[in-house]
Amino acid sequence: MTMITHNAIDGTGGLDAxxxxxxxxxxxxxxxxxGTFTFLYNLYGIQTSMADLLALGVSVSVEAVEALQIAMRAGRVDATSAGPTGVLEPTDDLEIIVAQFATAGFNRTEMIQMVTCGHTLGGVHGVDFPDITGDNSSTNFVHFDSTHSSFDPAIVTDYLDGTTENPLVVGPEGTNSDLLVFSADGNATMQSMSDANTFTNTCQSILQRMIEVVPSSVTLSEVIDPIPIKPVAIQMTFDSSGTLAFTGEIRVLISDREDTDLTVQLYYADHDGNIPSNNTISTAEVHSTGYGFDAAFKRANSTLWFYTFSAGVPSGISSFNVSVTPSSGKEERYDNGGSGYPIQDNIFFLEPHSCLVQGTDENGNQNLTVVAAVRNDDSLTNPSLDVVVKTEREGMIVPSLAVESSAMEVWNTDAHDGYTLYTSHFMLPIYSWSTTFDVTVGEYSDMYKSTNSLSDTCDKLPRSTSPKVIESGIFNNIASPGL
Known part of the structure; x- marks a missing residue:
């Protein structure tokens, strides 16, 4: 991540990836x-900028070492080309370093704070900087301080007591940029940061500012905190009997609770907003803690618990509330600020009948078949499949993204009461094999579905139904779903 090329005067540059x-x-x-971009690759998408992911990486990485909490705001916009040169180097003199930080909007004290906080973890790779470490082997890695895996003031105390092995302080002459920075005010800032509480508070403040250095055209969101209740993997489908069904998980953030013996239920309103006579959906606890960024973003002293559900909703569904009841406590109801958690049943993706064939055609494309159910309503016509197509960029890990749309055609009208099934075949470039797509009709969409969940064979419909034959005209050995 580089934000030092930000220009605070003209409002350009900053954390823009x-x-x-x-x-x-x-x-x-x-x-x-x-390596960082490769790590973040699978999280990058049409709804998530790489710049936001870099900021999130800072937030969760310092949280992961139980150091401090850096608030996360979203809204960063990715640059479409390279920024100006000028990343500071170990050989730069103090005047250049101070001037670069000043252009980015940071004074001398803030410069010292940012470099110090940034160097409490990590070190210098000899293979990249052999002139500094004296060893160009791939295994040579010289740490900045004596507690290199802990976010603590050792970077400061090692420096002040003369025991530091920081290569940017005690390395060859002319490459001591940390020494120049740390001593830029006669060690006053370093003396202040030697106190553990001061170090933590200072780093929390300066790193927060660092990830919020963005172009003036960007407006960041309010702080995003883990919410107590979060519906995840929500999906409309049909159960084995053909009944309209609602599936997913409820993620419960457990903090300041001693009792994790919970009963989690959903209460829903039908398609028209009415409350059915039996509108309760039960859940079952399946796992805890989460994984990846989900687990890291939960905040310290908290645990994530997931409760799965699958229930028939024959009269449809438009919203739901969540009830959480400890075995020894009072029921808590969550209603998304009073409006309920919205869900629409007018169009939804049907995973079992969709597939991504692994073979490619002569142009190197894979056949993506997507089936969606559309409620029978005169206003719901001409559904579309909207696919995020990735295009490789030379010399880059991060691809460009573009949405391409494909019309969906009627495939079956009698498989499920009240719904018509539509299908679309989309020739997906092999570079886009792991991507997302939406199915849309009118103002309704089932969004951000992943090709990773698809098998290479589409399930057939029950024999009692009569699907419409659609000739793809592309793969002689590939039939429409269910044929």
Missing amino acids: SIMFETDRPENPGDAFD
Whole structure:
């Protein structure tokens, strides 16, 4: 992540992920940046900018070492080209470093704070900077401080007591940029940050500012905190009997609770907003803690518990509330601020009848078949499949993204009462094999569905139904779903 090329006067640059275009520059040696982009690749998408993911990475990484909480705001916009050169290097003199930070909007004290907080973890790779470490082997890695895996003031105390092995302090002459920065005010800031509480509070403040250095055209959201109740993997479908069904999980954030013996239920309103006579959906606890960013973003001293559900909703569904009751306590109801958690049943993706064939055609494309159910309503016509197509960019890990739409055609009219099934075949470039898509009709969409969940064979419909034959005209050995 680079934000130091931000210009606070003209409002350009900052945390905009422009570094993804700049990894081949001499000022950015090594594979650390590309390694970061590879790590974040599967989270990047049409709804999530790489710049936001870089900021989130800062937030969860310092949280993961139980150091401090950096608030997360969204809304960063990815750059479409490389930014200006000027990433600071170990050989720069103090005047250059101070001037660069000043252009980015940081004074001398803040410069010292940011470099110190940024260097409490990590070190220098010899393979990238052999002139500094004296060893160009791939295994050579010289740490910045004596507690290199802990977010603590050792970077400061090691420096002040003369025991530091920080290569940017005690390394070869002319490469001591940390020494220049740390001593830029006669060690006053470093003396202040030697106190553990001061160090933590200072780093929390300066790193927060760092990830919020964005172009003036960008407006960040309010702080995003983990919410107590979050519906996840929500999906409309049909059960084995052909009845309209509602499935998913409820994620419960457990904090300041001693009792995790919970009963979690849903209460729903039907398609027209009415309350059915039996509107309760039960759940079953399936797992805890979560994984990846989900687990890291939960905040310290908290646990995530997931409760799965699957229930028939023959009269449809438009919204639901969630009830959480400890075995020894009072029921808590969550209604999404009074409006309920919205869900629409006018169009939804049918995973069993959809597939992504692994073979490719002569152009290197895979056949993506998507089936969607559309409620029988005169106003719900001409559904579409909207696919996020990834295009490889030379020398870059991060692809460009574009949405391409394909009309869906009627496939079956009598498989499920009240619904017509539509299908679309989309020739997906092999580079986009792991992507997302939406199915849309009018103002309604079932969004952000992943191709990763698809098998390479589409399930057939029951024999009692009569699907419409659709000739794809592309793969002689591929039939429409269910044929």
